[in-house]
Amino acid sequence: MSSVVQEEIQLGAGLKEIALEVVERAMKAGATACDAIARDGNEFSTLVRVGNVETLKESGARALGLRVFVGKRMAATHTSDFSPEGIEQLVSGAIMLARTTSEDPNAGLPDRSILGFLSDDLDLYYDDVYSLSTADRIDYARRAEASAMAADKRILNSDGGSFDAATGYKVLANSLGFVGDYRRSYCSISAVPIAQVDGSAMQRDYWYSASRTLAQLESPESVGRKAAERTVRRLGARKVATQKVPVVFDPMVSRALIDHIFDAVNGDAIYRHASYLAGKLGEQIAGENITIVDDGTMKGGFGSSPFDGEGVPTRRTVVIDRGVLKSYLLNTYTARKLNMQTTGNAARGLTGNPGIGSGNFFLQPGQESPQQIIAGVKNGLYVTEFLGFGVNLVTGDFSRGASGLWIENGEFTFPVEEITVAGNLKEMFRNVTAIGQDLEFRSSIAAPTLRIDGMTVAGE
Secondary structure, rough: OOHHHHHHHHHHOOOOHHHHHHHHHHHHOOOOOEEEEEEEEEEEEEEEEOEEEEEEEEEEEEEEEEEEOOEEEEEEEEEEOOOHHHHHHHHHHHHHHOOOOOOOOOOOOOOOHHHOOOOOOOOOOOOHHOOOHHHHHHHHHHHHHHHHHHHHHOEEEEEEEEEEEEEEEEEEEEEOOEEEEEEOOOOEEEEEEEEEEOOOEEEEEEEEEEEEEEHHHHOHHHHHHHHHHHOOOOOEEEEOOOOOEEEEOOOHHHHHHHHHHHHHHHHHHHOOOOOOOOOOOEEEEEOOOEEEEOOOOOOOOOOOEEEOOOOOOOOEEEEOOOEEEOEEOHHHHHHHHHOOOOOOOOOOOOOOEEOOOOOEEEEOOOOOOOOHHHHOOOOOEEEEEOOOEEEOOOOOOOEEEEEEEEEEEEEEEEEEEEEEEEEHHHHHOOOOOEEEEOOOOOOOOOOOOOEEEEEEOOOO
């Protein structure tokens, strides 16, 4: 190892140089191809419950991951030991493991010709997420909880208010000459109040705000008030009779439906024939009002990055265009299995082969407001929470526990719980009769308010 890199390690800096040095050492040790990831990050988290600090965590970590190929054999190792001895063990261990694994004809790095990264600033990093003192961060959490507790006399307890912040730096280098790096930042506030009235069952709900920059967070007070509003509206919840009705999905849960579509177009599920969308490219698989996009290039997006986990530039991919399935989401391996091209959706940790990750995966919004959609329902359900799991991607069958609010003549009438909402994804996305204009990203997957007709609500 060069003296320059040894000095960089000792100083706790130079991740790009370290990653390049690891690649060089792996190639000299017998790898026919390899890539290395170096990461450095800081995390802060605090939870305040009933005004008292319950947890306070702050950490920093650096780590290296190495993936090597010996012909068509692959192995991966990782370490947090940046000493020369630790890196030597990282490299030698990976080479030794690769020589003992089975060959895979689809293994390997992407073609050199498609490697690269976006040159535009994607607004992924802001210094201000760490601009607050520890006392101020705790105060943010305390203010969110206090606002929720003060919003309504029926709120008697709390599961806490929280504030989180994180920054990270990532470098990816490979033996084909690619080297790229970027920084990210993140911060969030949340509140989870508990309400009860007249000895009835306790109810809880939550609200949160998340952003790349502190400047764009909702205020702790507004987060607390919204959490309180969502909680007290659940008081007095009851079951309803089993029936088929229109179901309106709040954006906080409609994104879960879009997440199921992401799972169904995931290249791993497609080549394994574990998705009801396998073999459906070019076919009408949803209503003409459904357009779903995966975009890793959005400025400030939670799923944005200049390159994917293999060094391929991220991009905007229209997955479903007016109901027609246009693309799967692929990394290099799944693309080779399917005789297709990667879509720049490789996602990986420090070790192992890349999986498939989303960019910013979303359903394009419609023209109606949530109020207009609800006003158009004579008798139906507004879902505010899903419980458990119940989706069969092979058949498309969907059945999940839920809670929410009952709609009569276009207005909320009473809260509902202990019910199941059921249908089939094949039909559900053909029966979307209204799409809201309220698309908002609180994570990398998002959807506006949705109305789906003809779903089964199972209760009493």
